[in-house]
Amino acid sequence: MDYLLSHVAQKVGYPSGETIPEDKKKKVQSIIEKGLTCIETRYIYKATPVVSRDSLSISGKGIVIESPKWATLLNHMQAPFILYCFTLTLGKKMDEVIQASQETSLFEAFVMDAFGSVITEYEADQLAHYLTGRPEAQLYEFSRRFSPGYCDWKLQPGQDRLFHFLKPEAIGLTCLSSGAMVPVKSISAVMIAARKVKKTSPCFFCNEDACAHRRWK
């Protein structure tokens, strides 16, 4: 609970869990407890060897990642390369509870929405950890996970390519033409596996200092 309280607190605008006023803290904890009962996580993943690459893109069997920055990152890795692709969703119940909350309490909806975002990222990290810990992955090192919309990988057609490859409709996850996913509390992502990974993301050669996803100062 402390972990969740701390991350949800920061998401909603408090510096930390300790700085939430006591009367609000009880409300937030209660909302988190309610949120925990709404999670119905499902995921789907697929790995494919990289079959070709150029300065603009990386291609696996059935998927192309059109990102010059991530294609360049392969120069800092040692082949062979494998693309690990996954989508994950908390399920539609979380979306429904957030929507319903908005009718009765914007405070509850806001905190629940923040909780949903925190848990989605947490679950994605857990899935990434699971994938990198699998027996067949032990000979490889991994990049950070990245998603359509990160760096220079355009949200569309990036999302289309991932959805065509993974077919996450099987777990109840769909994608609008804009790239927005439904249910909203969902993630689509890729990790690059290689024999050796010297740099885990393109941030170290990227000039976008204000990027929200920056992982290298």
Next chain:
Amino acid sequence: MKNRLIMTSMEDSVFLYAPEKLHEAFQQIKSDTCSPGDILTALARGIDKARKHFRTGTYSIPEFLLAIDAYREGVNLMKHHLFGKQPKEAGDEQKPHIVIGVVEGDVHDMGKNIVSAVMEACGYRVLDMGNNVPNDLFLDALTTTNAGVLALSCMMSTPMDNMKGLIGMVKKLFPKTAVIVGGAPFDANLALRIGADGYAESAIAIPEETRKLLPLSTV
């Protein structure tokens, strides 16, 4: 005098999010000595106080949202317990109309819902179209309401072209309707570039931005 104290109590109940105090205040009101307008004004003053405290940093967003929840509780109490389900509120039809919604292709609506509540609290009539709204539904809503402002929310970059197209159509078909935009991808420059008349940096800032384009005294 007694009514004034009750109104002050209502205002404080909203500002401090004190629902028990709000209920107590309502129990003391008599419908023949107090109009819906008086009550709404008191509740709205509470929201205004909360906005001011948010600006100075005394309130964070959660506190502000609790104030909005209290405001909405007050409006519900007024409608259902004091004046009946459909109270005739003098001057209601004279309130300026706003249409608000999340553009087609986007389903993120938390910010829009907060803005919608704030604008109601600030004295506007709000028609909330929801999320992922096709352009033609926005245009139909403007035809029906003759709204002075169309507020568009978008949290993604991909619907931007479509949004620009919608704003162009609004300018052509409803030249008296101002367009305000808001959401993560925006700043004041981008808002201007896509043809909007105003940009709402946050739910706190939007009432001032809206009043520039659609004063509350406008009929």
